[in-house]
Amino acid sequence: MSDYWSPQGRHPSSAVLHRPAPTGAVSYPGGPFLRSQLRQGSSLVPAPHALHLQSTLDTLTSLWAQDQITVEKSPNYFVDPVVPERVYKLNTSMKLLLILRDPVRRTISDYLQIMDNRIKRRKVVIPFETLVLNQETLEINQSYSAVKRSVYVRHLARWMQFFPLQQIHIVDGENLVLQPWQEMAKVEDFLGLEHQITEDKFTYKPEHGFYCYTLGEREQCLAESKGRKHPVIDSFVLKKLKDFFRNFNEKLFMRIGRRFDWN
Numbered sequence: 001m002s003d004y005w006s007p008q009g010r011h012p013s014s015a016v017l018h019r020p021a022p023t024g025a026v027s028y029p030g031g032p033f034l035r036s037q038l039r040q041g042s043s044l045v046p047a048p049h050a051l052h053l054q055s056t057l058d059t060l061t062s063l064w065a066q067d068q069i070t071v072e073k074s075p076n077y078f079v080d081p082v083v084p085e086r087v088y089k090l091n092t093s094m095k096l097l098l099i100l101r102d103p104v105r106r107t108i109s110d111y112l113q114i115m116d117n118r119i120k121r122r123k124v125v126i127p128f129e130t131l132v133l134n135q136e137t138l139e140i141n142q143s144y145s146a147v148k149r150s151v152y153v154r155h156l157a158r159w160m161q162f163f164p165l166q167q168i169h170i171v172d173g174e175n176l177v178l179q180p181w182q183e184m185a186k187v188e189d190f191l192g193l194e195h196q197i198t199e200d201k202f203t204y205k206p207e208h209g210f211y212c213y214t215l216g217e218r219e220q221c222l223a224e225s226k227g228r229k230h231p232v233i234d235s236f237v238l239k240k241l242k243d244f245f246r247n248f249n250e251k252l253f254m255r256i257g258r259r260f261d262w263n
């Protein structure tokens with residue numbers, strides 16, 4: 001098995017491809033961690049780089065010639081409206097992986113990533129509260145990208161127009177942080193892989209609160225930019241956000257027949 005491609009962006013989707021039954025996947029925070037775990041699977045091959053299904057279906061199709069499972073994860077697959085149909089046209093039996101975490105935490109996480117990018121471009125940092133709340137109505141600013149991307153049910157509904165739920169495996173992003181071996185075992189089952197990613201290979205790092213994975217002699221941790229400390233959010237805004245997402249969460253739970261303890 002060769003090496004994986006490097007992660008690009010924060011809000012990716014992933015495609016796991018297998019000839020003749022390719023698999024596409026969408027993921028949310030924890031994407032790089034999931035991918036770095038999956039690479040331990042002996043039957044997986046990498047996509048050479050994030051392929052961005054929106055434009056490069058040919059590249060992706062050419063990978064099938066390797067007759068192995070290929071994982072592909074790129075920013076925005078989950079939320080880009082054109083992607084589900086394109087993946088479907090690529091292969092109707094694609095398997096999809098979707099990592100979901102508490103949408104409030106994801107919004108904050110997304111904001112931090114956006115601000116990090118602004119800092120790198122020497123732009124001024126805007127407070128979370130200013131962006132997330134419409135300053136006139138004091139309601140949640142639904143057009144803010146970090147909020148929009150966290151309304152999972154809307155995005156998932158588009159995928160479900162093309163793929164049945166049986167082809168979509170949802171990874172619990174909160175448990176992926178707490179007990180990653182459990183989530184990875186479920187992913188292995190979903191992909192029909194042997195269980196290789198076992199608890200004994202994980203080491204907890206109290207200094208940053210995440211697990212690292214040991215492969216042979218090598219310990220693999222995610223980059224420093226993964227797992228940023230989240231700021232304390234103004235309680236009024238936090239409540240507004242929780243209230244805003246509550247209904248969407250319920251709709252999501254109905255659609256997927258599963259609940260997450262996000263409150």
Ligand SMILES: Nc1ncnc2c1ncn2[C@@H]1O[C@H](COP(=O)(O)OS(=O)(=O)O)[C@@H](OP(=O)(O)O)[C@H]1O
Nearest residue numbers: 009010011028029030031033109210222226227228
């Ligand atoms: N083991 C381990 N180490 C570090 N971070 C971990 C790990 N497992 C899951 N996570 C969560 O992954 C979040 C960042 O992943 P992203 O999916 O946002 O990255 S990316 O968009 O695919 O680049 C990141 O979100 P933030 O905490 O908000 O930064 C983490 O919560």
